[in-house]
Amino acid sequence: MDIALHYAKKLDNQDILNRYRDEFYLLPDIMYMDGNSLGLLSKRAELSLLSILDSWKKYGIDGWTQGEHPWYYFSETLSEMCAPLVGAMKEEVMITGSTTTNLHQLVASFYRPEGKRTKILVDELNFPSDLYAISSQLLLHGYNPEEHMKFVKSRDGNTLIEEDIIESMTDDIALIVLPSVLYRSGQILNLKALTKAAHERNIIIGFDLCHSIGSIPHYVDDWNVDFAFWCNYKHLNGGPGAVGGLFVNRKHFGQKPGLAGWFGSHKEKQFDLETEMSPAPDAGAYQIGTPNILSAAPLYGSLQMFAEVGIEAIREKSLKLTDYMMYLIKEELRDFHFKIANPVDHEERGGHIYLVHEEAARICKALKEHQVIPDFRSPNGIRLAPVALYNSFEDVWNTVQILKKIMTEETYKKYENKRDVVA
Ligand SMILES: Cc1ncc(COP(=O)(O)O)c(C=O)c1O
Numbered sequence: 001m002d003i004a005l006h007y008a009k010k011l012d013n014q015d016i017l018n019r020y021r022d023e024f025y026l027l028p029d030i031m032y033m034d035g036n037s038l039g040l041l042s043k044r045a046e047l048s049l050l051s052i053l054d055s056w057k058k059y060g061i062d063g064w065t066q067g068e069h070p071w072y073y074f075s076e077t078l079s080e081m082c083a084p085l086v087g088a089m090k091e092e093v094m095i096t097g098s099t100t101t102n103l104h105q106l107v108a109s110f111y112r113p114e115g116k117r118t119k120i121l122v123d124e125l126n127f128p129s130d131l132y133a134i135s136s137q138l139l140l141h142g143y144n145p146e147e148h149m150k151f152v153k154s155r156d157g158n159t160l161i162e163e164d165i166i167e168s169m170t171d172d173i174a175l176i177v178l179p180s181v182l183y184r185s186g187q188i189l190n191l192k193a194l195t196k197a198a199h200e201r202n203i204i205i206g207f208d209l210c211h212s213i214g215s216i217p218h219y220v221d222d223w224n225v226d227f228a229f230w231c232n233y234k235h236l237n238g239g240p241g242a243v244g245g246l247f248v249n250r251k252h253f254g255q256k257p258g259l260a261g262w263f264g265s266h267k268e269k270q271f272d273l274e275t276e277m278s279p280a281p282d283a284g285a286y287q288i289g290t291p292n293i294l295s296a297a298p299l300y301g302s303l304q305m306f307a308e309v310g311i312e313a314i315r316e317k318s319l320k321l322t323d324y325m326m327y328l329i330k331e332e333l334r335d336f337h338f339k340i341a342n343p344v345d346h347e348e349r350g351g352h353i354y355l356v357h358e359e360a361a362r363i364c365k366a367l368k369e370h371q372v373i374p375d376f377r378s379p380n381g382i383r384l385a386p387v388a389l390y391n392s393f394e395d396v397w398n399t400v401q402i403l404k405k406i407m408t409e410e411t412y413k414k415y416e417n418k419r420d421v422v423a
């Protein structure tokens, strides 16, 4: 590798995904490094949203069965497109709800405390919404979360050790919920090994795929994962608040979902409107109410690109981008006390870089003023996500140069070292 700009340009020339940049509305003159929080709008996503609006305009209520994407089958259409990204059959995937509501649904369905097995195993680094949801589910069961939510602790504050997780799978655990990729450090957990260990101990296990979906391949069927859930607005570019997704392993089909609603019905029975529900035979049963069609619409266009490119090619470029970024950070920022706190090994590194620095909050503010969009994660982290479909190696080069300038000129000292409202 080389620190010169011409090397970044050479990498861009060799990049087979470079042409996808034109598919997106890139922010002019901005290095957008936040696609792991909210992915950018693509032209195809915009078109699919417009097409759905057009059906509403032309058909009114009949848009459920007419138009380019009849709404009544739209969730199933998207689920089929998403299934290869999780490594599951189309029947096992459902595009529905949100990350947090899907987690509620799955805990309501798979948490079956019995005898001494009453606890839910989580980790202290997971995104707090998951912990809040699980805690409230324990309360609904009449359990005190302080006693019944067991935390795997991090030794370094950024990552988890597989043996520590497995050691915590004791015989009082009824359910395990862990992330696939940690939202701060970007560490990938070994889903296959953790699922095997959980099953050897007769524990049901599910994963939050928010930070891995659309960024790294998954093989949840081969790994025999029980369930998973995710959002579609980060790497999958579905738009703010896009409808989320869930996976239920087919071995659990037939079991009653914890939270029922009429959209979980068998599609041919739903409009019989009977008092007794006839659930869908597959993951469709985990839907609750009317799908948010307008918040699902952009996903159609976006997922077309993932089908075209393939998740393996995306992962390959993503690793090249983060390898290059780490190289430049080491070369160019060595005097400025940044700690690269994401794992370095490819097997353990997700789609973003995580820099720890005492002044992280105000460095992020300075970056934003200087055409780089990172995000700050409390207490002292800077996340930088160069995304395979729309970021270039030149974006990475520019980002590191701007960071170097901010540090050299100490521009960041103009700001208060405190987070803004969102990041
Ligand atoms: C890992 C993880 N889990 C859960 C959530 C919450 O998702 P939502 O607000 O879509 O329910 C997020 C992000 O907001 C996340 O990153």
Ligand SMILES: Nc1c(O)cccc1C(=O)C[C@H](N)C(=O)O
Binding pocket: 036, 037, 038, 127, 183, 422
């Ligand atoms: N869901 C978000 C939102 O509604 C506003 C701003 C950011 C988000 C995020 O997704 C944050 C993200 N889960 C994270 O990993 O930090």
